Amino acid sequence: MASRNQVQAIAIxxxxxxxxxxxxxxxxxxxxxxxxxxxxxxxxxxxxxxxxLYEDDSDLPKSERRVKREAQLEAKAAAIGHELxxxxxxxxxxxGWPVIVLFxxxxxxxxxxxxxxxx
Numbered sequence: 001m002a003s004r005n006q007v008q009a010i011a012i013x014x015x016x017x018x019x020x021x022x023x024x025x026x027x028x029x030x031x032x033x034x035x036x037x038x039x040x041x042x043x044x045x046x047x048x049x050x051x052x053l054y055e056d057d058s059d060l061p062k063s064e065r066r067v068k069r070e071a072q073l074e075a076k077a078a079a080i081g082h083e084l085x086x087x088x089x090x091x092x093x094x095x096g097w098p099v100i101v102l103f104x105x106x107x108x109x110x111x112x113x114x115x116x117x118x119x
Contacts, residue, residue, distance in 0.1 A: 010037070010041055010044055013040050013101055014036055014037045014040045039083060039084055042077075042080055043077050043081065043099060043101075044099075046073050046076060046077040046080075047077065047097070047098045047099035048098075049073055050070065050073050050074065050077075050090065050098040050099070051094065051097075051098045053066065053069065053073070054092045054093070054094045054098060055094040057092065057094075077099060081101070085103075086101050086102060086103055087101075087104075088100065089102060
């Protein structure tokens with residue numbers, strides 16, 4: 001079960017993606033609000049898994065299997081982000097949020113929406 005802060009973060013990112021995503025009338029694969037929300041939740045879940053892996057990495061040496069798993073999860077999240085029209089930045093520091101959402105034309109300022117992790 002997501003905490004209240006996580007639910008709020010997911011709702012905010014979902015609304016931001018929906019508002020900033022360009023509308024293409026000829027787009028067969030247009031995402032509605034429910035699909036956008038589901039994709040944001042998927043990114044959040046992947047971010048939570050990455051957070052656990054990053055947390056374990058600070059205590060244990062990185063195995064080849066773990067490195068491969070992290071790369072797969074990051075690639076999956078990045079693909080979902082691409083589908084939403086946003087780019088994702090991954091931080092492997094377990095003290096912060098593992099996934100930062102950047103909208104087109106924006107650079108990292110420290111105030112971007114962040115997903116995954118624990119409160």
